[in-house]
Structures are given as C-alpha cells and as structure tokens.
Amino acid sequence: MKLAKMFMATSALTLAGNVATAEEMANELTLVSWGGAYQASQVKAYVEPYLEMHPEVKVTWDESSGEAVAKLRAMNETGNVTWDLVDAVASDSMRLCDEGLAEEINHDEDLAAAPDGTSASDDFGDLLVSDCFVPQIVYSTTFGYRKDLVGDTKPDSVCAIFDLDTWPGKRSLQKRPIDNMEWALYCDGVEKDAIYDTLGTDEGVNQALAKLDTIKDQVVWWTAGAETPQLLADGEVVFGSTFNGRLFSAIAEQNQPIEMLWDMQSFDLDGWIVPAGLPADRKARVMDFLKFATDTQRLADQAAYISYGPARASSAPMVGKHAELGIDMAPHMPTDPANSGNVHVYDYEWWADNRDDLNAKFEAWLAK
Amino acid sequence: MSDMTDTGGPVLAADGTPLKRSLARALRRQKMRALMLIAPLLLFILISFILPVADMLYRSVQNGIVTETLPRSVVALADWDAKSGDLPSEAVFAAMAADLKEAAAAKTHTKVGTRLNYENPGISSLFRKTGRKAKKFDLENGGPWKEALIDINEGWGEPDNWRTIQTYSPPVTAGYFLNAVDMRVGPDGAEARPESEQIYMNLLKRTLWMSLTITVCCILLAYPVAWILANLPMRQANMLMILVLLPFWTSLLVRTSAWKILLQQQGVINDILVWIGLVDDSARLVIINNQFGTIVAMTHILLPFMILPMYSVMQTIPPTYLRAAKSLGATDWTAFWRVYFPQTVPGIGAGSILVFILAIGYYITPALVGGTKGTFISNQIAFHISSSLNWGLASALGAILLAVVLVLYWAYDKIVGIDNVKLG
Numbered sequence: 001m002k003l004a005k006m007f008m009a010t011s012a013l014t015l016a017g018n019v020a021t022a023e024e025m026a027n028e029l030t031l032v033s034w035g036g037a038y039q040a041s042q043v044k045a046y047v048e049p050y051l052e053m054h055p056e057v058k059v060t061w062d063e064s065s066g067e068a069v070a071k072l073r074a075m076n077e078t079g080n081v082t083w084d085l086v087d088a089v090a091s092d093s094m095r096l097c098d099e100g101l102a103e104e105i106n107h108d109e110d111l112a113a114a115p116d117g118t119s120a121s122d123d124f125g126d127l128l129v130s131d132c133f134v135p136q137i138v139y140s141t142t143f144g145y146r147k148d149l150v151g152d153t154k155p156d157s158v159c160a161i162f163d164l165d166t167w168p169g170k171r172s173l174q175k176r177p178i179d180n181m182e183w184a185l186y187c188d189g190v191e192k193d194a195i196y197d198t199l200g201t202d203e204g205v206n207q208a209l210a211k212l213d214t215i216k217d218q219v220v221w222w223t224a225g226a227e228t229p230q231l232l233a234d235g236e237v238v239f240g241s242t243f244n245g246r247l248f249s250a251i252a253e254q255n256q257p258i259e260m261l262w263d264m265q266s267f268d269l270d271g272w273i274v275p276a277g278l279p280a281d282r283k284a285r286v287m288d289f290l291k292f293a294t295d296t297q298r299l300a301d302q303a304a305y306i307s308y309g310p311a312r313a314s315s316a317p318m319v320g321k322h323a324e325l326g327i328d329m330a331p332h333m334p335t336d337p338a339n340s341g342n343v344h345v346y347d348y349e350w351w352a353d354n355r356d357d358l359n360a361k362f363e364a365w366l367a368k
Numbered sequence: 369m370s371d372m373t374d375t376g377g378p379v380l381a382a383d384g385t386p387l388k389r390s391l392a393r394a395l396r397r398q399k400m401r402a403l404m405l406i407a408p409l410l411l412f413i414l415i416s417f418i419l420p421v422a423d424m425l426y427r428s429v430q431n432g433i434v435t436e437t438l439p440r441s442v443v444a445l446a447d448w449d450a451k452s453g454d455l456p457s458e459a460v461f462a463a464m465a466a467d468l469k470e471a472a473a474a475k476t477h478t479k480v481g482t483r484l485n486y487e488n489p490g491i492s493s494l495f496r497k498t499g500r501k502a503k504k505f506d507l508e509n510g511g512p513w514k515e516a517l518i519d520i521n522e523g524w525g526e527p528d529n530w531r532t533i534q535t536y537s538p539p540v541t542a543g544y545f546l547n548a549v550d551m552r553v554g555p556d557g558a559e560a561r562p563e564s565e566q567i568y569m570n571l572l573k574r575t576l577w578m579s580l581t582i583t584v585c586c587i588l589l590a591y592p593v594a595w596i597l598a599n600l601p602m603r604q605a606n607m608l609m610i611l612v613l614l615p616f617w618t619s620l621l622v623r624t625s626a627w628k629i630l631l632q633q634q635g636v637i638n639d640i641l642v643w644i645g646l647v648d649d650s651a652r653l654v655i656i657n658n659q660f661g662t663i664v665a666m667t668h669i670l671l672p673f674m675i676l677p678m679y680s681v682m683q684t685i686p687p688t689y690l691r692a693a694k695s696l697g698a699t700d701w702t703a704f705w706r707v708y709f710p711q712t713v714p715g716i717g718a719g720s721i722l723v724f725i726l727a728i729g730y731y732i733t734p735a736l737v738g739g740t741k742g743t744f745i746s747n748q749i750a751f752h753i754s755s756s757l758n759w760g761l762a763s764a765l766g767a768i769l770l771a772v773v774l775v776l777y778w779a780y781d782k783i784v785g786i787d788n789v790k791l792g
Contacts, residue, residue: 067754069757070755073757073759095482095757097478098481098496099479099482100475100478170633205564220657220739221740223735235634236632236633236634349493352493352496353485353489353490353491353492354490355756356485356486356756356758360567361565364564364566364567366740367567367571
C-alpha cells in the first residue's frame with residue numbers, strides 16, 4: 001500500500017514538470033558551445049555565477065556547436081540525447097526546430113522579464129526568429145583590412161572588396177554563398193531592398209556570381225572563423241571577412257595592424273536551444289539555468305568579455321568596459337550607431353528555403 | 369554388386385561410429401571453436417561497422433517520410449495528371465488540409481518540407497508557414513480547401529509544388545542517386561541538371577585523377593627510400609626508419625598545418641625563393657589553396673603507407689640475385705629492370721592500393737590546403753552530413769564512392785592479381 005502510494009506521488013510529481021522544485025532537478029548540466037573566447041565569456045558571465053548560487057550542480061562543456069545540428073540529429077535517432085543546452089546560430093536553430101530536434105520555448109513564461117517589467121518577447125523583439133530559439137548575442141560578419149597594406153586611400157565601403165584597381169591583393173571570404181552573394185549584388189548596383197528578390201531569380205544568381213568572378217582568383221576561402229585573423233596577421237590577405245569578435249581580439253588584444261570595415265556588416269544571432277525529449281528532471285534544471293543565463297544583467301555582463309552585442313534591448317544601456325583591458329566596449333559593438341550606419345539584414349526565412357539550391361550553384365561555380 | 373557393398377560396409381572408427389560421421393563431427397567442433405574465437409571480433413565488426421554502413425547506404429534510397437506524413441494526400445494525388453498543368457481537385461486539397469493538421473500537431477510537417485525542399489527550393493517555407501495555421505484547421509466546415517490553402521500561401525496554387533509531392537511520394541526514391549550524378553527528375557523523367565548546378569561528376573573525376581597522381585608521386589618518392597632502407601646495414605636503416613615513422617606518428621592536422629606555413633605566399637618557401645632572388649617579391653608563387661597544395665601535402669602524409677610495404681618486400685629479395693645477374697653479363701639497368709624490379713611489384717601493388725584507397729576518401733587535408741580546385745568528393749559528403757543535413761544525398765555519394773573503389777579493386781585483381789600483393 002505504502003509503496004503504491006509513494007509511486008503514485010512520484011509519478012504525479014513527474015507529471016507536474018512545470019512546477020519543478022530544486023529536489024527534482026538534475027544536478028548535471030551538459031552545455032554545448034563554440035569554445036575559445038566566446039565560451040569563456042559565457043563561463044564568466046553566467047555559468048560561474050549560477051554555480052555559486054547552486055554549488056550542487058556540475059557543469060560539463062562540449063565544444064561541438066559547429067556540428068550541433070548533425071550530432072543532435074544522430075542523438076535523437078539513437079534515442080540518447082546527452083546534451084542539455086546547445087549554443088547554436090539562428091539558422092541552425094531554425095533547422096533544429098523544423099526537424100523537431102529542439103524544444104519549443106514559451107518565451108514569456110520560460111524567460112525572465114526585463115527589470116522594468118517588459119515581457120521577454122518584447123525585450124528580445126524581432127530577434128526571436130524561431131520558436132525554439134533564445135538569442136544571446138548579436139554578432140556580425142564583417143570585414144577587416146591591413147592598415148599598412150591598403151595604401152593611402154582608406155576603404156570605407158564594402159565594395160572595396162571588389163575594387164582590385166585601388167586595392168590590389170588577396171581577400172578572404174567565407175566559403176558559402178550566404179553574405180557573399182548579397183555583397184556582390186549590392187556592389188553591382190542592386191538596391192538593398194531588392195537584393196533577395198534579385199537573388200530569387202536565375203539571372204540574379206548569375207549576376208552575383210559574375211560579380212564574384214571578377215575577384216575569384218584573388219580570393220582565399222575560409223571555413224573556420226579563426227582563419228581570417230591569421231591570414232590578415234600573416235599578410236596573406238589585405239581584406240578578410242570574419243565574425244566581428246575575432247577581429248576585435250586581433251586588434252585590441254593582439255595589437256595587429258588591422259582596422260574594421262563596418263560597412264554592410266551582416267548581422268546574425270547566436271543563442272540557446274533546448275534539445276527535444278529531455279527527461280523531466282534534466283529539463284527542469286535546464287530551464288532554471290536558461291532563465292538565469294538570459295536575463296538582462298547576465299547578457300550585459302557577457303559583453304564585458306567579448307565584443308558581441310547583447311540580444312535584449314534592456315541590456316544595451318548596461319554594457320560597460322572590457323573586464324581585463326578596461327576599454328569601453330560600446331564602440332566595438334556591431335550594434336553601436338557609429339558602426340551600424342549601413343548594415344545588411346540577413347533574411348533567415350529566405351535562406352532556409354534557398355540554401356540547398358544556392359549552395360549547389362555556388363559549389364559548382366567554385367569548382368569551375 | 370549389392371553383395372559387395374553389404375560386405376564392405378562403412379569404415380568404422382574405433383568407437384564403432386562410421387568414420388565419415390566421426391570425422392565430420394570433429395571438424396564441426398573445430399569450426400565451432402574457431403567461430404567462437406573470432407566471435408567477439410565478428411560481432412564487433414558487425415555491430416560497429418557493417419550494420420551502420422548498411423543503414424547509411426539504405427538512406428540513399430529511403431523516402432518513407434512523404435507517405436508517412438501525408439498519407440491521405442499521397443493516395444488522393446495518385447490519380448492527378450501532373451502534365452495537364454491544372455491544379456489537383458478539391459479532394460486532394462481537403463486531404464492535404466487533414467494531413468497538415470495532423471502533421472502540425474505532431475510537428476512533422478517541417479520535416480517533410482525539408483525533404484521536399486531538396487528537390488524543389490521554396491517548398492520548405494510553404495510547409496512551415498502553412499503548418500503554423502494548420503493546427504487550427506476546422507476540417508468539417510473549413511472548406512473549400514482549395515481557396516483556403518491558396519489563401520494561406522499561394523505556393524499551393526502552383527502545380528509544380530504538387531508535382532514534386534507526387535513525384536516523391538513512393539517510399540523508395542532514386543532522387544538522391546540522380547542528384548549525386550548531376551541529374552534530377554523532371555516532368556518527363558530523369559534529365560541532366562543545368563550546367564550551373566553540375567558538381568558531383570566533376571568532383572568524382574577530379575578525386576580519382578588527383579588520387580592517382582598522388583599515388584604515382586608516392587611510388588616515385590618511396591621507391592628509392594625503401595631501396596636505401598632495405599640495403600643499408602641494420603643500424604643505419606633503423607635510424608632512417610625512425611625518420612620515416614616520426615611523421616607517420618605525428619597528427620595529421622599538425623602535418624597539414626605545417627604545410628600551410630611552408631607553402632603560403634608569405635610562407636617559408638616563398639620567403640626563401642624571394643631572398644635568394646629566384647622569385648620577385650611581387651610575383652610570389654601560388655602553391656597552396658589549389659591542386660598543387662593538395663597533391664604535395666597528401667603525398668607527404670601518405671608516403672609512409674607506400675614506403676613500409678615496399679621496404680618489407682625489398683628486404684626479402686636476396687642481394688645475391690643482382691650479383692648473379694651482373695656476373696652473367698647484365699648491365700646495371702638490365703639487372704635492376706629484369707631481375708630486381710619485378711620482385712618488388714607486389715610491394716608497389718600493396719602500397720598503391722593502400723595509398724589510392726586512403727587518398728580517395730581524404731577530406732581534412734584537401735579542405736585545409738585545397739582551396740576550391742583541390743577539394744575532393746569527400747568534402748561534399750562531409751558537408752552534406754554535418755552542414756546541409758542532406759544525409760540521403762551524402763549516402764548516395766558515399767555509395768557511389770564505395771562502388772568505384774570496389775570496381776577498381778576488382779580491376780586491379782584482374783590485371784595484377786590480388787595474390788601478388790604483399791604487405792610483408
């Protein structure tokens with residue numbers, strides 16, 4: 001009798017997953033991120049503070065965000081999801097959501113409201129690009145150039161990339177159609193608003209590829225974010241695109257003779273997703289951590305360690321100085337008004353639809 | 369006749385059972401014991417290698433997702449004539465509405481959208497956007513569904529989208545394989561893709577051609593090294609052997625990165641060439657991020673796989689043979705070419721098979737030093753596995769690569785004979 005009662009009580013508790021208390025939260029937390037300076041900023045801004053509040057929790061890191069989608073799919077197929085919370089870029093999170101591999105988040109219920117009471121969904125605003133996605137940072141893919149190799153005329157437009165007469169030398173571009181096709185069309189005279197309409201037609205694709213053809217033999221294609229800073233530091237390339245935080249650390253932390261070219265920077269988002277199908281106790285722990293790690297103060301704290309903009313509007317005014325270098329971080333944020341005068345807004349929905357198709361055309365063009 | 373068999377009878381063993389049966393039993397016991405001994409390895413290979421490979425290969429034709437997610441629509445669409453250019457009937461739209469409502473509740477509508485998007489770009493957002501509204505469909509009174517669905521997304525008004533659903537409704541598809549050989553299913557059956565989308569056949573040709581070049585480079589470089597190793601006194605040979613093995617034990621990534629530092633335009637080789645005045649500073653050589661870079665780095669990385677089998681074969685050739693040939697009047701060249709070389713062919717064969725098959729599946733090194741023209745088909749397989757998530761296409765490409773290797777192996781067996789291959 002007693003046993004049966006106890007059993008019923010526990011199962012009732014498990015069913016009421018949402019009103020979880022500390023006793024039934026798992027004490028193990030496996031977080032997946034990108035490694036490097038970015039993961040370090042997450043550790044300092046919210047993982048360490050969380051562990052101070054909950055010393056019973058043990059955190060394990062897995063630096064697999066680069067292959068998160070493929071690995072989550074494989075885990076899901078074998079029915080053994082070992083990850084609790086995964087850092088992913090917005091487009092990956094959309095695909096994970098599409099595939100049913102990520103849990104849908106009720107942003108207003110699951111996340112903390114802003115200090116002034118604004119609901120989480122209003123605070124994140126347009127950045128909630130997918131139902132499964134909790135944005136952390138706004139980063140941008142943008143260009144840096146070697147100050148000493150560009151000659152007397154400083155480049156001030158992204159179209160300098162396509163101007164081999166004024167700025168000869170190699171350029172490094174990411175080995176994917178995204179961003180490169182848009183920049184090519186923009187510099188071929190297509191209006192910013194019309195870029196995706198143009199790219200939707202075969203002529204538009206050919207136009208973009210023809211523009212890229214003009215610099216093709218001067219391009220070094222990169223796949224990992226660390227390549228461009230290295231190529232710039234070696235003097236292998238004059239211009240190179242990469243994530244703005246990588247350029248920041250090359251400039252501010254390593255004192256390389258590199259300068260930012262913010263024009264037409266391409267905004268993108270990075271954030272958390274919760275894998276689908278977690279057991280109730282692990283999910284309760286994850287949701288508790290997620291609520292803490294994405295509140296206004298924590299996102300602002302993160303910006304003290306890396307030059308990525310916090311995803312919450314309410315965090316922006318709280319961004320202060322770099323935790324170690326003591327320099328003001330605001331001017332290094334992609335979202336700073338001085339840097340975001342002319343930006344390229346990357347269309348997630350459009351790329352989700354056309355990614356495979358354009359990739360095939362892009363790869364065929366590359367191989368030619 | 370019958371008398372003779374009767375009197376002869378079967379030969380009996382000591383315990384009275386027929387010898388034949390007793391022998392068979394003993395053999396069977398031996399076989400069982402052998403099987404038991406290899407059972408752990410056999411099971412391990414079966415579970416960790418053969419089954420996963422078979423499962424991955426099956427994905428290259430598997431297409432159950434469309435019928436499973438849209439069962440009613442697939443049945444209703446069967447009678448629709450895609451070539452008529454008209455939209456399907458109201459019954460098909462109603463079936464789709466019912467399927468979508470169910471799929472949206474189970475969150476599988478986006479999966480089928482992703483699957484169909486491989487064949488028809490844009491269909492993924494059609495399913496995603498419609499799925500958001502589909503949960504609230506009132507199946508009883510919501511009709512007529514033709515207008516309702518087209519109202520939600522005009523993509524439903526395009527016969528081409530319906531044709532894609534119809535074409536890819538069977539549970540088994542040749543679509544991935546067609547894609548892997550640069551073809552697709554058009555309105556009139558299989559057709560070649562437009563030239564701007566043809567990738568894989570060129571990549572396959574390039575992979576084979578470059579692997580062959582790498583193998584030949586390895587033979588040319590490894591032969592003299594293996595000869596020296598085999599003919600030096602033991603002590604010196606061992607010292608040299610360490611020089612061969614050290615890079616072999618070094619991480620692949622480290623060796624590839626080292627080649628990057630050596631070959632790049634501001635790299636060691638270019639710097640030296642500029643310093644001694646062979647090359648002008650403004651015209652530094654481009655020897656990385658192209659096919660040359662891949663061939664150099666991979667030849668270096670795969671060289672030990674050629675040297676080792678060659679060395680172990682050369683070691684078994686008695687030096688007296690060469691001396692005998694020369695004492696019978698052969699020139700150095702004739703002695704080498706007619707006496708020594710033929711005996712080393714098994715080593716060359718073993719090394720070549722090893723290097724060629726390893727080269728054909730390489731992807732880390734080409735990805736790092738190959739630029740755009742020096743990458744292999746395995747780089748595309750890796751891309752589809754980990755990035756585009758089109759596992760069906762990746763499996764089809766893998767299956768083709770596997771088939772090519774098996775055909776080449778078969779051809780090698782016919783021409784050279786696999787019995788002539790010696791690893792030591």
